Amino acid sequence: MSSKEIILEKARSVAALPIQTLEIIDLVQNPDVAMSQLQELIERDPGMTSNVLRMANSSSFRGVYEIGSIREALVRLGTKTVLELAVASAVAPVARQPVAGYDMPAGDLLTHSVVTATTANELAKHLKIDVNPRVFTAALLHDIGKTVLGTFIQVNPRPIIDLAFVEHIPFDEAELKVLGTNHPEVGAVLLESWGLPKTIVNAVAFHHKPDFCPESDRSAAEFVHVADILGRLCGLGVGVDGLNYTASPEAVHHFRITTHVAEEVTAKMIDTVSDMLGVFDVQAGSESHGN
Amino acid sequence: MNHTVGISEMKVSNNPEDVLVTYSLGSCVGLTLYDPVIRVGGMIHCMxxxxxLDPAKAQMNPCMFTDTGIPTLIQAVLNMGANKKRLIAKVAGAASPLDDNGIFKIGERxxxxxxxxLWKNDILIAAEDVxxxxxxxxxxxxxxxxxVIRSGGKDREI
Known part of the structure; x- marks a missing residue:
């Protein structure tokens, strides 16, 4: 087997998500999910209930009055937002491990994942566009392939780093040259084997090269791409790959991203992200996130 | 003792046992000012x-923005007795994505x-890694x- 085949085989063998997580993600596929069904699913899990309520009361979402129950959250924030929060609570733990090869201590990948999802959320608000919850889920999971490469396979990152930083080629392309595959592809294979929706799989697979994404999911891939680049600017939870990626001019153009938009969204994101990170017990700019 | 300077924060100290540290400088810029005679120093992490962009926010927290944060840090070390002429300024951060077409160049800005x-305040940059x-x-x-700068798992003094 080539190194690529060995890596992808490993990705398929990573333990699947808990049933309840899959049930929640299944709901993301269904645009008309009933409020009562979602409420029941969340309330079955006290941990998820508490996480969703904490996120609902964070500065990103809460209004004047405190939200005290899932029912109230559904009425005040809408089914779509509550579903996003439930998915975040369900998938976040998979990003908690340290990623050795990428110089990311425990919590860093989760921090960058939450930063990217929060950026996606703030960007959608700023652009006044309606974004599918699947995009939010993809933003949370976009770098999950690094867990496979850095932790399960423990690839030697040195040749990739040399290629990326000495020859100035994007980190994902350097991975491809050295390993025959890269973290977006590995992540997509992992998520596909977990049975996640195609839009999420494609948005993860093409988050550094959205121009190559099949048209039906290109907009989702572009959105995750832009949120990832914007999220990387703040440096939080970013590993050895740093900002060593290229932005797609098409994606930037599609969402009319200007320097002003980038700065406004970054400023809003940093205001709201620490609450979100607190829900998952990771803190912005603390020692465990330095790199 | 280690003191973490978070994003949009600054810290100053005259305790020789202190180490000021700021993590995750991406496109943000970090500045240290140090007076070697009275051993007063400070660090800021401007975003x-x-x-x-947001004058109300800048009023609440001037350290968030470079144009209001740097003068705030200068004033803070002067208030602790530092002499402006002796200040050693070192800079880190201001990274950008690859092959950027200018839109994401927050670091350069x-x-x-x-x-x-710094120029307006007659302070020269002694060393930088930007x-x-x-x-x-x-x-x-x-x-x-x-x-000291740490990146990619390696430390080096500037």
């Missing part, structure tokens, strides 16, 4: 170049504003004024 503010595509961590040791 965005210009306070006119941060650096330009920082230089301008630009490129890496994220950086910056340390300032109050006992000697030693400044």
């Amino acid at each position: 965005l170049p210009l306070s006119r 941060n650096y330009t504003v920082l230089r301008k503010v 630009g490129g595509t890496v994220a950086r961590t910056l340390f300032l040791y109050l006992d000697t004024g030693k400044t």
Whole structure:
């Protein structure tokens, strides 16, 4: 087997998500999910209930009055937002491990994942566009392939780093040259084997090269791409790959991203992200996130 | 003792046992100021170049923006007795994505504003590690004024 085949085989063998997580993600596929069904699913899990309520009361979402129950959250924030929060609570733990090869201590990948999802959320608000919850889920999971490469396979990152930083080629392309595959592809294979929706799989697979994404999911891939680049600017939870990626001019153009938009969204994101990170017990700019 | 300077924060100290550190400088810019005679030093982590983006926020927290944050840090070390003429300034951060077409160049804009503010205050930059595509961590040791950059798992003094 080539190194690529060995890596992808490993990705398929990573333990699947808990049933309840899959049930929640299944709901993301269904645009008309009933409020009562979602409420029941969340309330079955006290941990998820508490996480969703904490996120609902964070500065990103809460209004004047405190939200005290899932029912109230559904009425005040809408089914779509509550579903996003439930998915975040369900998938976040998979990003908690340290990623050795990428110089990311425990919590860093989760921090960058939450930063990217929060950026996606703030960007959608700023652009006044309606974004599918699947995009939010993809933003949370976009770098999950690094867990496979850095932790399960423990690839030697040195040749990739040399290629990326000495020859100035994007980190994902350097991975491809050295390993025959890269973290977006590995992540997509992992998520596909977990049975996640195609839009999420494609948005993860093409988050550094959205121009190559099949048209039906290109907009989702572009959105995750832009949120990832914007999220990387703040440096939080970013590993050895740093900002060593290229932005797609098409994606930037599609969402009319200007320097002003980038700065406004970054400023809003940093205001709201620490609450979100607190829900998952990771803190912005603390020692465990330095790199 | 280690003191973490978060994003949009600053810290000053005259305790020689202190180490000031700021993590995750991406396109943000970090500045250290140190007076070696009285061993007073400070560090700031500014996120965005210009306070006119959100004047209300800048009023609440001037450290968020480079144009309001740098003068705030200068004033804070002067208030602790530092002499402006002796201040040693070191800079880190201001990274950008690869092959950027200009839109995401918040790092370069941060650096330009920082230089301008320091120049206006007659403070020269003694050393710097800026630009490129890496994220950086910056340390300032109050006992000697030693400044260390960590990136890609390696430490080096500037």
